[in-house]
Amino acid sequence: MMMVDDVENGNLGPYQDRPRTFPNMRSKTYTPLIFRILRGLNVRVLAILLLLGFIYVFYIGASTSPIIVFVFSVCIVSFLLSIYLTKWVLSKDEGPPEMVQISEAIRDGAEGFFRTQYGTISKMALLLALVILSIYLFRNTTPQQESSGLGRETSACITVAAFLLGALCSGVAGYVGMWVSVRANVRVSSAARRSAREALQIAVRAGGFSALVVVGMAVIGIAILYAAFYVWLGVDSPGSMKVTDLPLLLVGYGFGASFVALFAQLGGGIFTKAADVGADLVGKVEQGIPEDDPRNPAVIADLVGDNVGDCAARGADLFESIAAEIISAMILGGTMAQRCKIEDPSGFILFPLVVHSFDLVVSSIGILSIRGTRDSSVKVPIEDPMAILQKGYSVTIVLAVLTFAGSTRWLLYTEQAPSAWLNFSLCGLVGIITAYVFVWITKYYTDYKHEPVRTLALSSSTGHGTNIIAGVSLGLESTALPVIVISISIISAFWLGRTSGLVDETGSPTGGLFGTAVATMGMLSTAAYILTMDMFGPIADNAGGIVEMSQQPESVREITDVLDAVGNTTKATTKGFAIGSAALASFLLFSAYMDEVSSFAHESFKQVDIAIPEVFIGGLLGAMLIFLFSAWACAAVGRTAQEVVKEVRRQFIERPGIMDYKEKPDYGRCVAIVASASLREMIKPGALAIVSPIVVGFLFRVLGHNTGHPLLGAKVVAALLMFATVSGILMALFLNTAGGAWDNAKKYIETGALGGKGSDCHKAAVTGDTVGDPFKDTAGPSLHVLIKMLATITLVMAPVFL
Numbered sequence: 001m002m003m004v005d006d007v008e009n010g011n012l013g014p015y016q017d018r019p020r021t022f023p024n025m026r027s028k029t030y031t032p033l034i035f036r037i038l039r040g041l042n043v044r045v046l047a048i049l050l051l052l053g054f055i056y057v058f059y060i061g062a063s064t065s066p067i068i069v070f071v072f073s074v075c076i077v078s079f080l081l082s083i084y085l086t087k088w089v090l091s092k093d094e095g096p097p098e099m100v101q102i103s104e105a106i107r108d109g110a111e112g113f114f115r116t117q118y119g120t121i122s123k124m125a126l127l128l129a130l131v132i133l134s135i136y137l138f139r140n141t142t143p144q145q146e147s148s149g150l151g152r153e154t155s156a157c158i159t160v161a162a163f164l165l166g167a168l169c170s171g172v173a174g175y176v177g178m179w180v181s182v183r184a185n186v187r188v189s190s191a192a193r194r195s196a197r198e199a200l201q202i203a204v205r206a207g208g209f210s211a212l213v214v215v216g217m218a219v220i221g222i223a224i225l226y227a228a229f230y231v232w233l234g235v236d237s238p239g240s241m242k243v244t245d246l247p248l249l250l251v252g253y254g255f256g257a258s259f260v261a262l263f264a265q266l267g268g269g270i271f272t273k274a275a276d277v278g279a280d281l282v283g284k285v286e287q288g289i290p291e292d293d294p295r296n297p298a299v300i301a302d303l304v305g306d307n308v309g310d311c312a313a314r315g316a317d318l319f320e321s322i323a324a325e326i327i328s329a330m331i332l333g334g335t336m337a338q339r340c341k342i343e344d345p346s347g348f349i350l351f352p353l354v355v356h357s358f359d360l361v362v363s364s365i366g367i368l369s370i371r372g373t374r375d376s377s378v379k380v381p382i383e384d385p386m387a388i389l390q391k392g393y394s395v396t397i398v399l400a401v402l403t404f405a406g407s408t409r410w411l412l413y414t415e416q417a418p419s420a421w422l423n424f425s426l427c428g429l430v431g432i433i434t435a436y437v438f439v440w441i442t443k444y445y446t447d448y449k450h451e452p453v454r455t456l457a458l459s460s461s462t463g464h465g466t467n468i469i470a471g472v473s474l475g476l477e478s479t480a481l482p483v484i485v486i487s488i489s490i491i492s493a494f495w496l497g498r499t500s501g502l503v504d505e506t507g508s509p510t511g512g513l514f515g516t517a518v519a520t521m522g523m524l525s526t527a528a529y530i531l532t533m534d535m536f537g538p539i540a541d542n543a544g545g546i547v548e549m550s551q552q553p554e555s556v557r558e559i560t561d562v563l564d565a566v567g568n569t570t571k572a573t574t575k576g577f578a579i580g581s582a583a584l585a586s587f588l589l590f591s592a593y594m595d596e597v598s599s600f601a602h603e604s605f606k607q608v609d610i611a612i613p614e615v616f617i618g619g620l621l622g623a624m625l626i627f628l629f630s631a632w633a634c635a636a637v638g639r640t641a642q643e644v645v646k647e648v649r650r651q652f653i654e655r656p657g658i659m660d661y662k663e664k665p666d667y668g669r670c671v672a673i674v675a676s677a678s679l680r681e682m683i684k685p686g687a688l689a690i691v692s693p694i695v696v697g698f699l700f701r702v703l704g705h706n707t708g709h710p711l712l713g714a715k716v717v718a719a720l721l722m723f724a725t726v727s728g729i730l731m732a733l734f735l736n737t738a739g740g741a742w743d744n745a746k747k748y749i750e751t752g753a754l755g756g757k758g759s760d761c762h763k764a765a766v767t768g769d770t771v772g773d774p775f776k777d778t779a780g781p782s783l784h785v786l787i788k789m790l791a792t793i794t795l796v797m798a799p800v801f802l
Contacts, residue, residue, distance in 0.1 A: 057224060064227040067350045067411070074357040075220040078212045081364055085209040090183065092202055095190030098550040102300075103186035105667065106542065109304035110182050113271065113675045114312060118171050120679055121263045125167045128259065128690070132252070133160045135800060150233070150241060159252040159796065162225060166256025166323065169221045170316045173214045174264050177315025177535065180210045181307045185542035192547060192559040199543065199559060200385050201370055204392075207535030208367035211528040212360060214315050218257075218322040219356045225250055226330075226350075244334035244345050247327060248596070254324045255796045258789035261313070261320035263686050265785050266633060268313035269778030270678035272305025273637045275670065276777075277770050278644025284766050287652065287659070288758060292548035295658050297651045297665035298644050301674050303545045309777055310538035310571065317785055318531045321581055324788045325524055326352040328588035329517040335595060336514045339504040340416060347411035348514070354411060355428075355521045358403035363528030366396030385566040386447070389533055396529045397436060404428040404525055408518075417501030420511065424500060427493040427515040431522025431584075434489040435530075435577060438482060438523075442576030445478045446740035447569045448748035452478075457745040460764035461754055467768040471745075475738025475775075479730050482576065486583050486729075493519035513591050520584035523577075534574035537567030565747040572740030575781060579732045582784040586725045589791035593721070596798045597714045605711060608718045614700055618716035622724035625692050626731050629685050629786060630779040636681035637774035643673050689786050693717055693794055697801035713801035717794050725787050732783040739776025742768040 054076075061068040094100045136156035184206030191199040229249055234240045279298035283289050292299055329352040337345030370392045408425040444450050448457070452474050459470035497515015504510045544560035598605045610616050647670055657663030697717040704712025746765040748754075754761045794801075 057227075060227040060231050061223070064230045065346050065350060067346060067354060068223055068227050071219060071223045071350070071353045071357050074360055075216045075223075078216045078360040078364065082209045082212040082216070085205045085212070085367075086180070089180070089187060089202055089206045089209065092187040093190050094186045095193070096550065099186050099189055099546055102303075102546050102549050103182070103189075105300055106185065106303045106307065106546075107182040109300060109671045110178055110307040110312075113304065113308050113671075113678075114175065114178055116675065117264070117267045117308070117679060118174070121171070121260055121267075122167075124263070125164065125256065125259060129160050129164055132156075132163060132796065135797065136160070155249075158229065158249050162250060162252030163256040163259075163796075165221065165225065166253035167260045168256075169217050170257040170260035170264075170319050170323075173217055173319035174260070174312040174316035176213045176217075177210045178307050178312035180206050181311040181535065181539050181542065184539050185307075186546055188539055188543035188563075189546040189550075189552075189556075189560065192543060192556050192563075193552065196385070196559045196562065197388075199540075199563060200388060203536045203539045203543070203563065204367060204370050204389070204532060206539055207532040208364075208528075210311070210315055210535050211318075211367075211531035212364065214319050214531060215322060215356060215360055215363075215528040218319050218326070219353055219360070222250060222253060222323060222326055222330075223353055225253055226353075242338070243349065244338040247330035247334050247349060248592075250327045250330065251592075251792060251795050254320070254327045255789070255792040257316075257320040257323045258785060258792050259690075261316040262689060262782065262785045262789050263682055264316040265313040265782045266636075266682040266686055266778070267678050268305070268309035269633070269774075269782060270636050270640055270681050271674050272302070272309030273773040273777050274640035274644055274678065275301035275305045275674045276773050277637065277641035278648055278670070278674075280766055280770050281641075281645055282648040282652070285763055286649075289659075290548060290757065292545035294549040294551070295661070295665060297648045297658075297667060298670045299545065299549060299665075300667035301644070301670040303542050304671060305674070306538040306541050306545075310541075311535060313781070314531070314534055314574075317578065317781065318527060318534075320785060320788065321578060321585065322356060322524060322527055324589065324792060325520050325581065325585045326356065328585055328592055329514075329521055331592045331595075332514050332517045332588060336502065336510050339510050340502050341505070342414055342416065347413075351407065351411045351518075352521050354407050355404065355525055356527070358407060359400070359525050359528050362396050362399035362403055363526060363532065365399060366392040366526075366529045367532055369395050385563055386443075386569060389536070389566070389570065393439070393526070393529060393533070396526045397432060400432055400522075400525045401429060404432070404522060414502075420500035420502050423496045423511070424515060424518045427496045427518040428522035428525065430489050430492050430496070431519035432525060434485055434519070434580060435523040435526065437485050438576050438580045439530075439573045441478075441481045441485070442573040442737065442740075443569055445474065445737050446572040446744055448565065448744045448751075453741050453744050453748060456741055456768070457748045457754060457761075457765060460745065460749065460761045460768065464764045464767045467742075467745075467764045468771060471738050471742045471768050471772065474741050475734040478737035478741075479733040482580065482733055483730070486580060489519055489523075490516055490584065490587065513588070516584065517588050520581060520588060523581050523584060527581075530574055530577050533570040537571035537574075540564050540567040561747070561750070565744060568740060568743050568747065572736060572776065575736040575740075575776070575784075576733070578781070579729060579736065579784045582732075582787050583725065583729045586721075586787050586791045589788070589795060590718070590721055590725070593791065593795045593798060594718065596795055597711070597718075597802065600799055600802050601711060601714070603711075605714065608715055608722065610719060612715070614703070614712055615715050615719045618696060618700065618719035619723035621692070621696055622720035622722065623727040625688070625720070625724055626728045626783065626786075629688055630731055630735070630783065632685040632688065633779040633782055634774045636678075636685065637778050640674060640677040640681060643677060644670055647673055685782070689789060690793065693720055693790055694797055694800060696720055697794070697797070701801050710802065714798070717801050721790055721794055724790055728783050728787040732780050732787075735775040735780035735783070739772030739774075739780060742772035743776070745769075 283296040333348035337348045408421045412421040460467040494512040497511035500511040502511040540563035655663045700716040701713025746769040
């Protein structure tokens with residue numbers, strides 16, 4: 001790491017009287033290869049290439065369906081709006097030089113880790129792509145593939161291409177999330193010197209840019225893949241594949257997205273929380289210095305972690321959530337349309353893409369509804385940022401209800417059941433209400449304005465142990481209401497769909513599962529605004545760190561503290577929202593898995609009997625997988641944090657001038673420790689998640705064939721998936737809520753309550769926050785990605801289990 005000589009030697013004089021310089025984590029700013037190539041092209045050449053690309057995309061869209069053209073148009077407009085938001089954010093000033101220097105150190109560290117982490121992930125993705133290719137080249141084909149002439153080689157190439165494209169798009173989504181956060185943080189810090197409302201607006205619009213790009217990429221990526229396969233395979237022409245079978249070819253895209261999201265969440269979560277724990281334990285508890293104090297050697301690593309863990313990983317995470325939900329709903333829509341003999345099934349298949357296109361529209365309006373004060377020179381009392389964000393969310397919700405109803409009438413109306421669209425519209429309303437209730441429940445359990453967090457803070461007054469006990473009990477209690485809400489929403493949506501009037505050839509109702517899919521779409525119909533609120537959190541956190549490190553006036557820090565506390569709540573609510581959507585999406589993918597097994601096995605597979613010992617064992621293994629995965633993720637944070645603690649203690653002992661501002665801490669050393677350890681530690685839990693269902697399914701497949709039960713492997717994997725989903729949802733709810741509550745209990749005390757900063761009560765709260773860090777930012781977020789990845793990997797690998 002490059003350091004200025006006089007900084008290394010400590011020959012600085014009084015620390016405050018010298019220009020505050022901060023080390024670069026790398027000597028050269030990193031830009032991904034694809035962007036470097038584009039920058040090297042002539043502007044006119046690039047414009048011509050983009051124009052030709054747009055023309056080709058719209059050509060294949062027009063050759064597929066007018067609905068695809070509509071989706072393309074909305075996505076492109078949203079990308080143009082995101083460019084406007086980017087220019088608006090980047091036009092804001094970066095503040096004084098010391099702020100800029102800190103921001104550049106954070107940016108360089110984040111981009112350096114991103115390059116290394118995603119380099120490792122890409123190598124693993126290529127290896128897994130070869131495994132998928134090998135399996136598909138030797139697997140059996142379904143009757144639908146045989147009738148359409150789709151051979152093994154073509155099917156293998158399609159699945160691998162979709163997998164790699166999903167992985168690539170997920171990586172780009174993560175980079176976009178990090179790119180904006182490392183540039184917006186310093187602008188929020190600078191704006192906080194003028195007004196809280198302006199700082200809030202910059203943070204929201206920066207998060208909005210990332211959200212629009214992530215959701216837009218997920219939608220347009222699937223739309224392009226669908227249209228390309230439609231044209232290439234000559235779908236619906238004589239002797240070719242039916243359009244209702246086409247969505248199954250997109251499963252590889254969802255698997256690639258979830259694969260990257262899992263490792264991004266693991267690596268980023270280990271990085272950010274190991275640095276945070278190390279910084280807090282030594283800085284706050286042992287040395288008694290404030291959070292983000294420039295004397296703490298781990299502070300830059302902590303701030304870098306906010307970007308790689310909360311921004312890059314969350315971008316990839318939500319991208320994967322939307323991709324999985326869209327693909328599963330398209331599969332179920334196609335299956336139902338085929339069973340009901342609907343003349344034009346394209347509306348039922350493409351409905352999810354239209355819903356998320358409108359998501360981009362309504363979320364954009366919600367983002368733009370949050371405005372700054374007209375005259376920043378006029379001092380006004382600090383408004384509640386959460387109330388402002390809630391107003392924007394309410395606007396988005398109302399518009400989402402209207403557009404969802406219009407979409408169902410447009411695409412889901414059929415002469416066979418004229419009132420079915422109204423039932424499905426009500427299913428969407430169920431999903432939207434579920435999302436709103438989830439946000440409210442998580443806010444209640446994690447916001448210090450409400451009783452649970454204040455009770456948790458009060459428990460800190462009697463010591464560290466009572467704080468831990470109260471936090472664990474709060475997290476356990478917080479699982480009840482979300483589970484009840486999920487249960488009600490699934491049953492309500494299922495019966496609304498079942499009574500829609502759509503029936504199969506035998507007269508049996510068939511709309512139940514599709515009703516649940518529509519409810520899932522309703523829940524995610526405001527996903528772009530939800531991601532905006534999520535990105536707001538780490539940007540505000542970074543802004544507070546920059547303000548503290550650059551030693552700005554206390555009034556500025558008060559503004560960023562308020563934004564940071566609200567950011568903790570928005571991050572927690574987003575995680576609760578993501579868990580709810582993961583539960584519904586996994587339920588849909590589970591149904592798709594059973595249909596896929598039926599297609600390969602040429603026999604009905606509609607239920608799983610857990611009274612069969614082998615199947616029950618599969619369920620136990622699925623539940624065990626969740627606990628073991630969580631344990632390894634938390635242990636990885638603990639081991640890495642121990643290295644950080646030892647390094648920070650060493651620097652305080654060997655450089656006693658740090659505490660008097662006479663010597664500069666070696667920030668780069670802590671960044672290097674956390675980066676290398678997080679990359680090493682993410683492999684084991686990630687490999688466990690990928691290998692476990694494949695190994696279990698293959699072993700029980702062999703056992704089943706030897707005992708005369710050919711579907712045993714598929715049944716055991718179904719039980720594994722079912723039990724893992726249920727236990728994973730509960731575990732993720734517990735971890736996320738407990739961690740968020742511990743964090744905001746500490747923030748509440750830091751406002752001056754119960755003795756304020758530095759008190760014994762505050763130290764106990766810091767201990768609770770330290771325990772909760774790996775819960776809410778490593779294991780918890782990784783779990784809901786794991787749940788969906790298990791569902792997609794079983795769907796892709798279904799032939800292995802037969």
